[in-house]
Amino acid sequence: xxxxxxxxxxxxxxxxxxxxxxxxxxxxxxxxxxxxxxxxxxxxxxxxxxxxxxxxxxxxxxxxxxxxxxxxxxxxxxxxxxxxxxxxxxxxxxxxxxxxxxxxxxxxxxxxxxxxxxxxxxxxxxxxxxxxxxxxxxxxxxxxxxxxxxxxxxxxxxxxxxxxxxxxxxxxxxxxxxxxxxxxxxxxxxxxxxxxxxxxxxxxxxxxxxxxxxxxxxxxxxxxxxxxxxxxxxxxxxxxxxxxxxxxxxxxxxxxxxxxxxxxxxxxxxxxxxxxxxxxxxxxxxxxxxxxxxxxxxxxxxxxxxxxxxxxxxxxxxxxxxxxxxxxxxxxxxxxxxxxxxxxxxxxxxxxxxxxxxxxxxxxxxxxxxxxxxxxxxxxxxxxxxxxxxxx
Numbered sequence: 001x002x003x004x005x006x007x008x009x010x011x012x013x014x015x016x017x018x019x020x021x022x023x024x025x026x027x028x029x030x031x032x033x034x035x036x037x038x039x040x041x042x043x044x045x046x047x048x049x050x051x052x053x054x055x056x057x058x059x060x061x062x063x064x065x066x067x068x069x070x071x072x073x074x075x076x077x078x079x080x081x082x083x084x085x086x087x088x089x090x091x092x093x094x095x096x097x098x099x100x101x102x103x104x105x106x107x108x109x110x111x112x113x114x115x116x117x118x119x120x121x122x123x124x125x126x127x128x129x130x131x132x133x134x135x136x137x138x139x140x141x142x143x144x145x146x147x148x149x150x151x152x153x154x155x156x157x158x159x160x161x162x163x164x165x166x167x168x169x170x171x172x173x174x175x176x177x178x179x180x181x182x183x184x185x186x187x188x189x190x191x192x193x194x195x196x197x198x199x200x201x202x203x204x205x206x207x208x209x210x211x212x213x214x215x216x217x218x219x220x221x222x223x224x225x226x227x228x229x230x231x232x233x234x235x236x237x238x239x240x241x242x243x244x245x246x247x248x249x250x251x252x253x254x255x256x257x258x259x260x261x262x263x264x265x266x267x268x269x270x271x272x273x274x275x276x277x278x279x280x281x282x283x284x285x286x287x288x289x290x291x292x293x294x295x296x297x298x299x300x301x302x303x304x305x306x307x308x309x310x311x312x313x314x315x316x317x318x319x320x321x322x323x324x325x326x327x328x329x330x331x332x333x334x335x336x337x338x339x340x341x342x343x344x345x346x347x348x349x350x351x352x353x354x355x356x357x358x359x360x361x362x363x364x365x366x367x368x369x370x371x372x373x374x375x376x377x378x379x380x381x382x383x384x385x386x387x388x389x390x391x392x
Contacts, residue, residue: 007068009119010126013112014065021062024107025055031103038092045088053079054100061104061130065123071130073137080141084149090142094135101131161222164267165229178264182220184233188262191240193230193247194274196254197223204228204253211250217243227278231267244288251287254278258291279304311384317367332360333385 017024029051033039039050056075064071083093105127112120164178179186195204205228212219212232217239221230234240240260247255256278258270277291318326332350336357339345343354350357361372370377 006116006119006122009112009115010108010123011066011068013108013115013119013123014062016111017107018062018066021058022055024104025058026051027107028054028058028100028103032096032099035099036092036096038088039096045083045086050096057100057134058104061134064130065108065126071133073134076134076137077141080138080143081145083138084142084145090139093138093142097131097135097138101127101134164264165271166268182231184218184220184231184264186264188264189234189240189260190262190264190267190270191232191234191260192258192267192270192274193228193232194256194258194271194278195228195230195251196278197225197227198253202252204255205230205247205250206252208247208250211246212243215239215242215246229271229274231264244290248286248288253287255288256291257288307387311387314368314380314384315388317369329360329364330385330388332357333364333381334389336361337382337385 029047032050032054033047039045039047053075056078060072060075063069079093083090105124108123108127109120112123115123176186184190193205197204208230209219209221216235218233219230221228223229232240232243234243244257247257256274256276258273258277261267261270273291277289318329321329332346335349336343336346339349343357346357347354364381365371368381370381372378372381
């Protein structure tokens with residue numbers, strides 16, 4: 001039999017199937033729902049949607065087989081876009097096409113049961129070609145939509161982050177939208193982390209997001225020109241302690257942590273606190289500094305260029321002393337101030353007699369020209385030593 005005869009037999013079989021196209025579409029949809037897990041329930045792809053999509057494909061395939069024309073893959077393009085938007089995995093959609101076309105091939109051969117062997121072979125060839133064309137069209141549309149979606153989400157995330165950091169969150173976003181984009185809970189407690197970037201391209205907290213996730217702490221991170229910024233969400237104090245310990249182990253540069261807060265609208269303020277903590281001088285061997293909420297500490301580091309300049313003349317009065325001697329005086333004043341001016345407690349903590357503490361404090365008075373008995377002078381000294389502890 002020549003090719004023209006085989007084509008006529010295929011066309012006859014296709015027209016036979018077209019007479020019961022609606023019934024056949026439902027049969028193919030049921031086969032897909034049975035064999036493809038993600039198509040077997042109400043979500044993500046509902047059965048009526050599967051039936052409608054199969055019917056559209058079936059119509060164009062049968063038309064092409066009946067007329068000997070090229071295949072119209074427009075329905076596959078539509079499906080590719082829709083399934084990408086619904087977050088249906090591409091592998092599941094490809095499997096649905098495989099099942100659907102296999103069952104269609106069986107139905108076509110059934111309709112061409114009395115046709116010649118050449119016609120049945122030609123029909124198989126045409127169905128395989130159709131499967132390849134429709135599958136390719138669907139996959140291309142799926143990947144193109146994914147690319148567009150990622151670009152849109154990236155742009156939206158950038159806008160959201162900018163709004164968060166500048167305190168404009170609810171000009172354009174709701175709490176739910178912000179939390180959804182950042183993959184965070186809608187309510188806290190949260191903390192903001194600001195990690196200094198020591199060099200271009202350097203990572204101050206390598207792989208921190210998956211490491212935190214292993215502790216059941218969710219977080220969202222982004223890069224600014226001079227630092228990495230993150231919002232951490234936790235449920236218990238123990239989780240926060242574990243997260244802070246992880247930051248300390250992981251950090252390769254200075255890290256500041258804000259106080260806890262419960263509303264994403266307070267992110268901008270929390271970032272300011274994290275930056276203040278970042279500016280302060282960490283304890284020896286420590287990279288992570290937690291904002292302590294004290295008025296004095298905040299004032300000391302809020303404008304470091306100004307505060308260090310203000311206290312510089314006071315500390316120049318100690319310049320001629322040996323470094324070890326200076327540190328003894330500084331430490332004595334700090335301990336004395338932290339323990340309500342008690343000479344006894346200060347002496348016990350520094351392993352010296354209270355008279356020794358009194359002598360050291362008197363030396364500070366002599367060198368600075370301030371008196372610890374005058375409130376204004378005392379306030380200046382306390383502030384100056386806070387700046388020295390945190391910044392100098």
